[in-house]
Amino acid sequence: MILIHCPYCDEKRAELEFAYAGQAHIARPADPSALSDEEWEHYLFIRANPRGRHHERWRHIHGCGRFFNAVRDTVTDKFETTYKAGEPRK
């Protein structure tokens, strides 16, 4: 089980306290009805799925309950950093 640092609680806790919430920094379309089919496809379904550095969201469900972002290596599963939602992409 991986250990995850919550940037709000400022504590490293076991993965069981957290819920993974998918790829990070996917912006919800500001004007949905203006989107083309291709843009919808990208927003809803296309994912980076890299072998290596991955930007992802986590939620500290059994702690403060808040969403935050993380950078993790998908080969070693090691976290590079975690940061608060709203902060720029690291």
Next chain:
Amino acid sequence: MTRFSAMSLFAKALGGHQGWPEQWPDAAPKPAYDAIIVGGGGHGLGAAYYLAKKYGITKVAVLEKGWIGGGNTGRNTTIIRSNYLYDESAHLYDHAVKLWDGLSQELNYNTMYSKRGVMMLAHNVHDIQSFKRHIHANRLNGVDNEWLTPEEAKAYCPPLNISPDARYPVLGAALQRRGGTARHDTVAWGYARAAAALGVDIIQNCAVTGINRGPDGAVTGVETTRGSIACKRIGVSAAGNTSVLMQMAGLDFPLESYPLQALVSEPVKPIFPCVVMSNTVHAYMSQSDKGELVIGAGTDQYVSYSQRGALHIVEHTLAAICEIFPIFRRMRMLRTWGGIVDVTPDRSPILGKTPVQGLYVNCGWGTGGFKATPGAGDLLAYTMAKDEPHRINAPFNLDRFRNGRLIDEAAAAAVAH
């Protein structure tokens, strides 16, 4: 290739089984092929075999970065069934189950396909309703599936605990009698041997690192750790690594890769006659011919290429197994391992053409593509030979994520194997 038969076994036995030649040559890459398959799992090896056998395309290489069958083919729990809800899926998976039937004969290699039945347990009213819906839908599609009362379920699988005061009582079950298991490695080896006999090169320790394209955008070959190879048709069948390969051709894919684990117990005498799955309690099990209880666990929650999963996932599965089969509480587990499965948003595979001319893909089988091995190989070969999908795999195109014609087995099953 020496054909296996009672006679050849007997003749070789006289020589103390010392005289067997290697079953297929360890090929080195040639400068050019008519078609290249990336990924030496069961699906890729099957595609190479059918390209040669059915379409006469024999200048084919299968490029495998490790050893053949070392991916999910050699890591899965080998459950075979075709009781999927939607018409498209029922046709796709049943096409494969029909091919499993004659496969050992066709390949002259014992794939140990055993129709021992796949039984899915219903624990609540929702399960009963959804299984009955599946049963009716399956039968309309000519796929066998039947409803069993708890007593009938126990008669079919005696170790089952049908006591009404169990924490998750068994209220009935859906049984697909043609479902069952096969031996994973032999599927890879059988296809490799049969394909090599038709002239296909099986090339191991050869990772594809780039996909080359000409000025018109069409593929012209691949870069590998063993040099460049030219070809006009590439079939990618790389399971959990598909996104990485598609990136080499500049394509973004609707896939996420997750670790999925399985485990086996110490071997015991035959006790468990069929496959039992409980989607609600989240456990499934069968017994291998060696005697091990083969148990499938869940995926980790995060994307990963680590090829190992977390221990708490396995603990959760064993808790569920002990709940349904108290009889196995004192069994000791021998080994756990993980594979990386490629999951699509609707939990249905993608099998067809890509926007790049000459590049074909077979992926997204996620947690449940072993059962489809002969079918996926056959259909990928068809699609590559004709440059158009067969009507069985036509609905499983990439465009569905743009035009919205999803085949939403995710919603239909919630758990898939």
